[in-house]
Amino acid sequence: xxxxxxxxxxxxxxxxxxxxxxxxxxxxxxxxxxxxxxxxxxxxxxxxxxxxxxxxxxxxxxxxxxxxxxxxxxxxxxxxxxxxxxxxxxxxxxxxxxxxxxxxxxxxxx
Amino acid sequence: xxxxxxxxxxxxxxxxxxxxxxxxxxxxxxxxxxxxxxxxxxxxxxxxxxxxxxxxxxxxxxxxxxxxxxxxxxxxxxxxxxxxxxxxxxxxxxxxxxxxxxxxxxxxxx
DNA sequence: TTCAAATAATCAAATATACGAATATTTATC
DNA sequence: GATAAATATTCGTATATTTGATTATTTGAA
Numbered sequence: 001x002x003x004x005x006x007x008x009x010x011x012x013x014x015x016x017x018x019x020x021x022x023x024x025x026x027x028x029x030x031x032x033x034x035x036x037x038x039x040x041x042x043x044x045x046x047x048x049x050x051x052x053x054x055x056x057x058x059x060x061x062x063x064x065x066x067x068x069x070x071x072x073x074x075x076x077x078x079x080x081x082x083x084x085x086x087x088x089x090x091x092x093x094x095x096x097x098x099x100x101x102x103x104x105x106x107x108x109x110x
Numbered sequence: 111x112x113x114x115x116x117x118x119x120x121x122x123x124x125x126x127x128x129x130x131x132x133x134x135x136x137x138x139x140x141x142x143x144x145x146x147x148x149x150x151x152x153x154x155x156x157x158x159x160x161x162x163x164x165x166x167x168x169x170x171x172x173x174x175x176x177x178x179x180x181x182x183x184x185x186x187x188x189x190x191x192x193x194x195x196x197x198x199x200x201x202x203x204x205x206x207x208x209x210x211x212x213x214x215x216x217x218x219x220x
Numbered sequence: 221t222t223c224a225a226a227t228a229a230t231c232a233a234a235t236a237t238a239c240g241a242a243t244a245t246t247t248a249t250c
Numbered sequence: 251g252a253t254a255a256a257t258a259t260t261c262g263t264a265t266a267t268t269t270g271a272t273t274a275t276t277t278g279a280a
Contacts, residue, residue, distance in 0.1 A: 009194070017120055034257080051237095054260085070246095094170060146226085155271085156227095157227080161227085
């Protein structure tokens with residue numbers, strides 16, 4: 001496997017390795033939004049949202065288009081939504097696995 | 111969306127945000143392996159591989175089973191392979207997008 | 221006991237995060 | 251044109267976390 005793909009992947013996953021950035025990407029999965037909208041929905045400082053968007057921009061995960069005083073942000077690739085969904089499935093499987101494990105432990109206690 | 115899922119996702123993506131750990135996960139996507147096998151294939155120091163496996167273990171991405179003097183590692187969830195594939199698709203789309211952009215720039219030069 | 225395989229511990233350097241202040245751009249009003 | 255408001259970004263700084271290399275320790279087999 002080539003190094004460029006590996007480098008891309010690690011940078012890409014770094015972009016996703018932060019709660020606020022995940023939240024932003026999930027909002028953008030539902031549709032384009034201004035910084036102001038994102039910050040209102042999330043209830044975060046404007047500069048915090050702007051900074052995280054800057055990181056997402058620099059790793060080519062999102063892009064922004066200026067509209068008057070606002071900037072409208074979009075996912076660069078809709079597959080990001082799919083990726084977040086796979087991660088959710090993994091989480092769900094993880095939960096199921098944990099519950100199953102507890103049940104087995106409980107059963108072997110009796 | 112609940113905080114536990116968000117926390118899980120960010121921790122999970124942190125686990126993936128490192129080249130060596132990605133490489134390890136890709137090898138494990140192809141089948142279970144000992145630390146020694148992984149280190150031979152990758153050509154890394156044994157302690158480096160072991161350290162990264164410890165991180166993957168701590169975030170419940172992989173698990174190891176002791177077999178004599180060796181430990182055989184497995185993905186905890188095969189969906190990790192799917193996730194890496196989606197990331198590869200995003201990379202490919204990114205490349206296509208970059209090439210298309212260069213072509214447009216080239217075309218508008220003439 | 222020795223050896224191989226794996227893991228844990230340690231430490232310094234590098235990188236990321238979090239927060240508030242400062243700055244830049246656009247629009248509307250006078 | 252000047253000014254204020256709205257929107258967004260960048261900067262500066264302190265703190266936290268991760269990375270990478272090295273060494274020490276543990277475990278199991280012979």
